[in-house]
Amino acid sequence: MTDLSKTGAAVGEPAAATPAPSSFLEVRDLKVHFPTDDGLVKSVDGLSFQLEKGKTLGIVGESGSGKSVTSLGIMGLHTAGQYGKRKAQISGEIWLNGTELLSADPDHVRRLRGRQMAMIFQDPLSALHPYYTIGQQIVEAYRVHHGVDKKTAKRRAVEMLDRVGIPQPDKRVDSYPHEFSGGMRQRAMIAMSLVNNPELLIADEPTTALDVTVQAQILDLIRDLQKEFGSAVIIITHDLGVVAELADDILVMYGGRCVERGPADKVFYEPRHPYTWGLLGSMPRLDREQQERLIPVKGSPPSLINVPSGCAFNPRCPYADVPKDNVTRTVRPELAEVGSRHWAACHMTPEQRERIWTEEIAPKL
Amino acid sequence: MLAYLIRRLFAAAVMLVVIIMVVFGIFFLVPKWAGVDIATSFVGKQADPAAVEAVRVKLGLGDPIYVQVWEFFKGIFAGRTYSAGGDVTHCSAPCFGYSFRSEQAVWPVLTDRFPVTLGLALGAAVLWLVLGVSAGVLSALKRGSLWDRGAMVVALSGVSLPIYFTGMISLAVFAFGLKWLDAKYVPLDESFTGWFGGMILPWITLAFLYAAMYARITRATMLEILGEDYIRTARAKGLKEQVVIGKHAMRSTMTPILTMLGMDLGALIGGAILTESTFNLPGLGRAVLDAIKNQDLPIILGVTLITSLAVLIANLVVDILYAVIDPRVRLS
Numbered sequence: 001m002t003d004l005s006k007t008g009a010a011v012g013e014p015a016a017a018t019p020a021p022s023s024f025l026e027v028r029d030l031k032v033h034f035p036t037d038d039g040l041v042k043s044v045d046g047l048s049f050q051l052e053k054g055k056t057l058g059i060v061g062e063s064g065s066g067k068s069v070t071s072l073g074i075m076g077l078h079t080a081g082q083y084g085k086r087k088a089q090i091s092g093e094i095w096l097n098g099t100e101l102l103s104a105d106p107d108h109v110r111r112l113r114g115r116q117m118a119m120i121f122q123d124p125l126s127a128l129h130p131y132y133t134i135g136q137q138i139v140e141a142y143r144v145h146h147g148v149d150k151k152t153a154k155r156r157a158v159e160m161l162d163r164v165g166i167p168q169p170d171k172r173v174d175s176y177p178h179e180f181s182g183g184m185r186q187r188a189m190i191a192m193s194l195v196n197n198p199e200l201l202i203a204d205e206p207t208t209a210l211d212v213t214v215q216a217q218i219l220d221l222i223r224d225l226q227k228e229f230g231s232a233v234i235i236i237t238h239d240l241g242v243v244a245e246l247a248d249d250i251l252v253m254y255g256g257r258c259v260e261r262g263p264a265d266k267v268f269y270e271p272r273h274p275y276t277w278g279l280l281g282s283m284p285r286l287d288r289e290q291q292e293r294l295i296p297v298k299g300s301p302p303s304l305i306n307v308p309s310g311c312a313f314n315p316r317c318p319y320a321d322v323p324k325d326n327v328t329r330t331v332r333p334e335l336a337e338v339g340s341r342h343w344a345a346c347h348m349t350p351e352q353r354e355r356i357w358t359e360e361i362a363p364k365l
Numbered sequence: 366m367l368a369y370l371i372r373r374l375f376a377a378a379v380m381l382v383v384i385i386m387v388v389f390g391i392f393f394l395v396p397k398w399a400g401v402d403i404a405t406s407f408v409g410k411q412a413d414p415a416a417v418e419a420v421r422v423k424l425g426l427g428d429p430i431y432v433q434v435w436e437f438f439k440g441i442f443a444g445r446t447y448s449a450g451g452d453v454t455h456c457s458a459p460c461f462g463y464s465f466r467s468e469q470a471v472w473p474v475l476t477d478r479f480p481v482t483l484g485l486a487l488g489a490a491v492l493w494l495v496l497g498v499s500a501g502v503l504s505a506l507k508r509g510s511l512w513d514r515g516a517m518v519v520a521l522s523g524v525s526l527p528i529y530f531t532g533m534i535s536l537a538v539f540a541f542g543l544k545w546l547d548a549k550y551v552p553l554d555e556s557f558t559g560w561f562g563g564m565i566l567p568w569i570t571l572a573f574l575y576a577a578m579y580a581r582i583t584r585a586t587m588l589e590i591l592g593e594d595y596i597r598t599a600r601a602k603g604l605k606e607q608v609v610i611g612k613h614a615m616r617s618t619m620t621p622i623l624t625m626l627g628m629d630l631g632a633l634i635g636g637a638i639l640t641e642s643t644f645n646l647p648g649l650g651r652a653v654l655d656a657i658k659n660q661d662l663p664i665i666l667g668v669t670l671i672t673s674l675a676v677l678i679a680n681l682v683v684d685i686l687y688a689v690i691d692p693r694v695r696l697s
Contacts, residue, residue, distance in 0.1 A: 072597075075601055077597060077600055077601060080600045080606065110603050110604075110605065111603060112603070113602070113603040114602040114603030114604075115603060118601070119601045121594060121597070121598060121601075123594065126593065126594040126595065127594040127595055127597070127598045128595055128598065129595040129598070129599070129616075129617075130595070130617075130691070130692070130693060131616050131617065131690065131691055133692075140602065140604070141602040141603075144602060144603050145603060176692045178692075178693050
């Protein structure tokens with residue numbers, strides 16, 4: 001696995017200079033910028049990570065941290081269907097199974113979309129076309145990539161609906177999305193995403209729009225299906241509970257960048273970034289008795305147009321005043337290794353952070 | 366679907382009765398309240414008192430109002446006989462009234478004129494749908510481009526310029542100046558090519574106005590639909606962009622266009638007064654204009670009634686098409 005700490009320095013290097021990685025999915029220094037009237041919105045500003053098949057990566061962060069923009073970027077959905085003058089500016093590299101997607105022919109990427117990589121969206125009601133039946137939409141997804149007749153494709157659709165736990169799939173296949181409940185719609189959406197056995201599945205807040213009781217079922221379903229198909233899964237959420245349940249690795253995003261990344265256990269039990277502490281502190285926990293009250297992260301997410309120089313989290317960081325040695329505050333902290341396969345981007349020294357975590361934060365959680 | 370259909374048909378039938386009542390009210394009750402003598406306005410001020418009196422008896426203006434309404438209503442479905450002593454005038458069903466001034470039933474006048482207006486409206490509708498919708502879609506896809514701006518400026522001028530202006534200009538240029546087209550109406554059963562040639566300018570003039578409106582609404586709707594989540598889903602499936610636009614986005618864009626089409630077509634079938642008088646087409650619009658000039662009240666009444674019917678039927682068709690396009694409509 002490549003050392004992530006050096007990717008920060010690779011900003012501006014030509015993409016072709018780097019060789020194909022061994023990982024199934026590798027994102028290198030991804031930047032997605034949107035020109036607007038007010039200025040350039042740097043939604044994702046230098047993001048790197050890898051993902052192997054059969055593994056799950058959880059991307060966490062608050063609204064506007066660039067989670068969804070990242071996933072749409074991997075799917076190539078910022079460039080597909082971009083009409084008008086203002087196009088998203090995307091740079092960096094996205095390697096999927098040995099193919100670099102950003103420099104690849106758009107039609108080639110289109111063929112991969114839905115077949116090798118698929119996506120589950122947040123709100124299944126608005127993500128499904130209201131005028132077509134569930135069956136028609138799944139059949140369409142299957143037939144784009146497989147030259148089969150409608151009958152065969154419909155059999156496949158029924159099979160998939162059955163697989164995701166929809167009762168009477170042979171009848172429900174002819175229902176319209178509005179005739180399904182929220183949980184059923186998300187199941188149907190999952191069936192549609194998995195109809196081509198994709199090797200990469202991106203789930204963008206798959207449970208946010210759902211009833212709490214249904215959320216767990218959907219997460220179980222995603223986990224079971226991943227085991228069955230052996231796909232790589234990226235699960236995007238602002239709910240740490242969701243990633244705790246599913247993810248092998250966790251990537252914490254803040255202001256379009258990765259602030260902490262590592263194995264799920266490490267990020268949960270030895271987090272090394274004040275923002276991750278904030279996220280953990282603001283998560284309700286039912287498994288601990290002594291918790292006093294939730295500790296919210298004060299302030300609001302940073303503007304992605306005029307990103308402050310230095311650490312983007314600085315204005316909201318409770319430890320901004322901790323004395324830091326040999327650090328220029330106007331320089332952005334880069335990801336640095338803080339443990340085995342564990343990186344964090346903070347100006348405080350690892351020792352300072354370890355002390356704050358063990359003495360001040362952990363006892364309160 | 367069947368339940369929806371029955372509900373719509375029933376609603377249309379109720380609406381039909383209401384329309385007939387309202388039209389009756391406009392032509393027979395309002396003048397009465399305003400103190401205008403209805404019999405005089407049906408015959409004309411210069412007519413001799415005996416003739417006015419005969420019409421008064423024939424129309425049953427002395428009867429109670431519910432009898433008058435019933436006679437009026439019955440006439441439309443079963444025909445009506447106007448009689449005053451030995452003077453009997455028969456008006457067979459559907460009786461839309463009888464013009465005592467020109468001594469003819471209104472219905473044959475309407476049926477004579479109707480095909481002209483229908484041909485004008487339908488031909489123009491085909492033209493403006495093709496032009497307006499495709500220009501609107503292209504503008505939406507190339508938002509902010511030179512094409513988009515150009516098309517929207519043309520559309521704005523199309524909406525703003527009155528028909529008698531664009532019609533006159535096109536007549537002056539293409540019919541009288543360049544002599545490319547003949548500005549004369551030839552009935553369809555006489556000569557198809559003659560009819561077609563004579564209709565080209567009216568079609569274009571009328572379609573220009575409507576195409577402009579349809580281009581604007583198509584563009585706005587398309588832009589809105591392109592931002593929908595399900596369009597993103599369609600792309601995420603790996604569908605070609607042509608399919609995403611042509612199938613997924615177009616189907617949703619059709620709904621508001623269809624609504625507009627129903628209302629516009631319904632209103633136009635009742636008479637495109639400006640276009641017909643500019644190009645001298647003997648349609649319903651022309652008939653109503655002449656009737657207004659001659660104060661021929663029954664003809665105006667007939668055209669009013671048939672226009673309302675056209676709008677009613679067009680809306681019924683649109684409602685049914687709605688259900689075909691949008692499955693959610695069938696439920697509610």
